[in-house]
Amino acid sequence: MKELVIVSGKGGTGKTSISAALACLAPQKVMVDCDVDAANFHLVSGATIKETHAFTAGFQPHIDEQVCTHCGKCIGLCRFGAITAGVITTPLNCEGCGVCAFNCPEHAIAMQEKQAGHWFISDTRFGCLIHAELGLAVENSGKLVSKIRQEAKKIAAAEQLPLIITDGPPGIGCPAIAALSGATLALAVVEPSLSSMHDLARLTDLVAHFQLPIAVCINKSTLHQENTEQIRTWCHSKAIPIFAQIPYSDTFRSAIQAGKTVLEVLEGDVTNELTELWQNIASRLNIPPNDSKFDLLRRKFNIFR
Numbered sequence: 001m002k003e004l005v006i007v008s009g010k011g012g013t014g015k016t017s018i019s020a021a022l023a024c025l026a027p028q029k030v031m032v033d034c035d036v037d038a039a040n041f042h043l044v045s046g047a048t049i050k051e052t053h054a055f056t057a058g059f060q061p062h063i064d065e066q067v068c069t070h071c072g073k074c075i076g077l078c079r080f081g082a083i084t085a086g087v088i089t090t091p092l093n094c095e096g097c098g099v100c101a102f103n104c105p106e107h108a109i110a111m112q113e114k115q116a117g118h119w120f121i122s123d124t125r126f127g128c129l130i131h132a133e134l135g136l137a138v139e140n141s142g143k144l145v146s147k148i149r150q151e152a153k154k155i156a157a158a159e160q161l162p163l164i165i166t167d168g169p170p171g172i173g174c175p176a177i178a179a180l181s182g183a184t185l186a187l188a189v190v191e192p193s194l195s196s197m198h199d200l201a202r203l204t205d206l207v208a209h210f211q212l213p214i215a216v217c218i219n220k221s222t223l224h225q226e227n228t229e230q231i232r233t234w235c236h237s238k239a240i241p242i243f244a245q246i247p248y249s250d251t252f253r254s255a256i257q258a259g260k261t262v263l264e265v266l267e268g269d270v271t272n273e274l275t276e277l278w279q280n281i282a283s284r285l286n287i288p289p290n291d292s293k294f295d296l297l298r299r300k301f302n303i304f305r
C-alpha cells in the first residue's frame with residue numbers, strides 16, 4: 001500500500017484543490033484530509049458522513065461539588081486562571097496540567113479524558129474519505145492526524161486498495177510531521193511567491209528528515225514567471241523533480257465555491273497539467289494509472305470512483 005501526502009509550506013497554494021483533482025484521477029484509493037484544523041476536502045468531494053467517532057486527547061479536571069469544601073487552594077495554584085470560586089473551571093484556559101487535582105486536600109478533583117473533536121468516515125464522489133474536526137482551542141492536532149491516517153490504512157488494507165491520498169496540513173509543525181512520517185511520497189504544492197519559495201526549502205528539510213522522496217507541483221505558475229523559473233532552478237539544484245506546472249486559473253476558486261473539483265468544471269491546459277501530474281505520481285509510486293478508455297468514460301459520465 002502506497003501513501004501520497006500532498007503538503008505545502010503555507011496555506012493558500014491550492015493544495016486541497018490539487019488533492020481533490022488527484023482523487024478524481026486516481027483509481028482505487030482511500031482519501032484522508034489531515035488538515036484537521038481547517039478541513040475542507042469533504043466540501044469539494046460531496047461527502048456524506050457514514051460514521052462519526054469522538055476523539056479524546058489530553059485531560060481536564062472535574063470537580064466533585066459534593067466533596068469540595070470551597071477551601072480555595074486550587075484557585076491559587078492554577079497558573080492559568082482556569083478555576084474560579086473554587087469549583088468552576090474555565091475549560092478554554094485549562095492546560096490540563098493536573099496541579100489542582102494533585103494538591104486538592106479533599107481529593108475532590110479528578111482528571112478526566114477530554115473530548116477534543118471528532119473524526120468521520122464518509123462516502124464521496126471519489127470513494128471513501130476519512131476526515132476530522134478538531135475542537136475549538138484544542139491542541140493535539142498531530143495525534144488526530146495520526147489517528148485518521150491509521151484508520152485510512154485499516155480501510156485500505158481491508159478493501160485491498162493500493163493507494164492512500166492524503167491532503168496534508170500546511171506548514172512544518174506537529175500536524176505536518178504526523179502526516180509525513182511513514183508515507184511513501186511527498187508532493188509539495190508551491191506557488192511562485194517569495195514566502196512559498198522560502199517555505200518549500202523548510203519543507204524539503206523536514207521531508208529529508210523522514211528520508212522521503214519529494215516532488216514539486218508549481219501551482220499558479222503564470223502569476224510570476226521569474227519566481228517560477230527560480231523555483232525550477234532551485235529544484236534542479238536539489239535534484240527534486242517537478243511533476244507539473246499549473247497555470248493560474250480562476251476556476252480553482254469557482255470550483256470550490258460550487259463544491260466541485262477543478263477537473264469537473266474545466267478543460268484545457270490546467271486539466272492536461274493535472275493529468276500529467278497524476279501520471280508522474282503513478283509512475284513514481286509504481287501503480288497503474290487508469291485504463292485510458294475507462295478514463296474517458298468516467299470523464300464523459302462524471303463518474304469518478
Ligand code: SF4
Nearest residue numbers: 068071072074086104
Ligand atoms: S482545592 Fe479542592 S476542596 Fe479546595 S476549592 Fe479546590 S476543589 Fe474544592
Ligand code: SF4
Nearest residue numbers: 078094095097098100
Ligand atoms: S489542570 Fe492545571 S490548568 Fe487546569 S484547572 Fe487544574 S491547575 Fe489549572
